[in-house]
Amino acid sequence: MATTTMTMAAALNEGLRRAMEKNPKVLLMGEDIGKLGGVFRITDGLQKDFGEERVIDAPLAESAIVGTSVGLAMRGYRTVVEIQFDGFVYPAFDQIVSQVAKLHKRSDGAYKMALVIRIPFQGGIGAIEHHSESPEAYFAHTAGLRVVSCSTPNDAYWMIQQAIEHDDPIVFFEPKSRYWEKGEVDLDAPPQGLFESAVRREGTDVTLLAYGAMVKTCLRAAEVAEGEGTSVAVIDVRSLSPLDYGPMVASVEKTGRFAVVQESVKTASIGSELVAELQQRCFYSLRGPGMRVSSYDIPYPPSRVEDEFRPSVDRVLDAIDQLMGFEQ
């Protein structure tokens, strides 16, 4: 097994490179992704190696970036779109919801909307407004789209390639606060399917479900809890739509207690969906209600207070304590 250590940013770059080498129909389009390599340098060096025809520096209009990618998809191209920041995807929302999500169905299968919409999301980097949002629920709510998120360099490397190979449109959320954290990447084989959740840590008392940056937050909380005598499982949701309940149900049935930890606001969130569905599926195993640890239901605050806004290890531990406090 050939493994190497790299950051999530480098893993995404390598994954994109490999996908472009494999299939000449793969294009990249986005703002500042060519010469600059993207504001996060995820596409660094790719224009130099694959040319301006395949790595397209776009004028600054998100609806057009997605809309023209739709036209390219109609002609058999597979465009990987980079939305510069989460808060800038909304001008493209109409194209994504009205066209990208519906054209395969509308054309009775004649068109394949094989495009990947990459969005750096979540906060934690001290950014100004519109640079730290978690808009994943908007897309998970739209039938016709698939929504995934990576949390490790290995997943980043493989999931981006799997997403590009898939014929459905995929919104691909990258936790920008984890871009520069290193991890082992297996260069030979993908760890699992794109739409599967993954058990990151086994446990017997409480199951935590998270995705993106919050997976690591949960793993830290689980370590602390272990020191206090509570065994916590952590599941990386990975696929936000569709949700892969198999490993989640197995773990929740074992622990009887669970919480979803997410950086998005609570209302009508991925967590809302997970809690509703898991309570239905695991009803007779539950020893307490499913909980959500979320950001507060307010617009993303100024970054100096984002650590109090986003779920922290302490808030996750609080939820674990509450869950352990429910009596039969």
Add this chain to the structure above:
Amino acid sequence: MTDEKLVQLLSPEGERVSHPDYTSSLQHDEIFAMYRDMVIVRRLCNEATSLQRQGQLALWAPAQGQEGAQIGAGRAMQPMDFSFPSYREHGVGWCRGVPPEDMLRIFRGVTNGGWDPQKYRHNLSTIVLGNQTLHAVGYAMGVQRDGADEAVLTFFGDGASSQGDVLESFVWAASFDAPVVFFCQNNQFGISTPSSVQSKVPLYRRAAGFGFPGIRVDGNDVLAVYEVTKRALDAARSGGGPTLIEAYTYRMGAHTTSDDPTRYRIDAEVEVWHHRDPIERVKSLLVHEYNVRKPQFEVIDAEADELALKLRSDVLAMGKPEPLTMFDNVYTDVHPLIEEGRRDLVELGFGPGGDL
């Protein structure tokens, strides 16, 4: 309209008009064929309106008055070109070979599409205003990358000209020199909103600000529309980049069958445009220049009636789709929520061989 330069090769009275840059290249048989197209498309369109009035269609968007613009543009395309309509381009669909009944399926409520867009090289109707112009530009960028000898023609109206997508598509087309032609049918109204509210300058002049040519053509003159569109498509195909064509026309009917144009426009204006009818002027030309006589016109009228009758029976034969088909083609691959929905409907008895 008269203050602005407008390419016209045939007057409303059916007399040839000379123009410094354009001459009609069409022969008698081609003009006669376009006349036939326009008569048939209008007849089918009227049949669709009747079908809606009789409760057989949920809605219809009539194109009456715009046949010259649509047939002229549609006939100017090469077979390998690709068109991206809005939702009123029945005449273009006809030119691309889309079966008329397929164009009505969406209005019958049996599909959200209607035909195989790749088979006819004519995209499906796009109802969200202006979205298709970006698809057209993207498609044209694909044509460039393939080095193909093809052009793309996209349609929108004066109403959609205010949409960000349309303006963004102008930027993209110009920046990438995409082989695309923007065909704006200025039919004077976006439902009730007059064209003058959409733009303070004539729409074709917008192109200059984006860095490519714009031209206004008499949209009710099929000969002029054909020449202007053909030249723009040729230019696109040979690396000349985009063109904006504003076909100046008039929507003689309602926006859709749900609309009541008597609330926002006066009869006198409609009357003026009646005298500019795109079909009558070609008929007059055919009579005076080519000596076409009544029996030849009657043959076309009879053919149009026959096609209308067929359209009616085709539409009436479109029954309710199998409910389970709603789950088809949402995704290309297995999806648990699709399986769940399908299972639910089957359990409720809506599946094949079910009780309901």
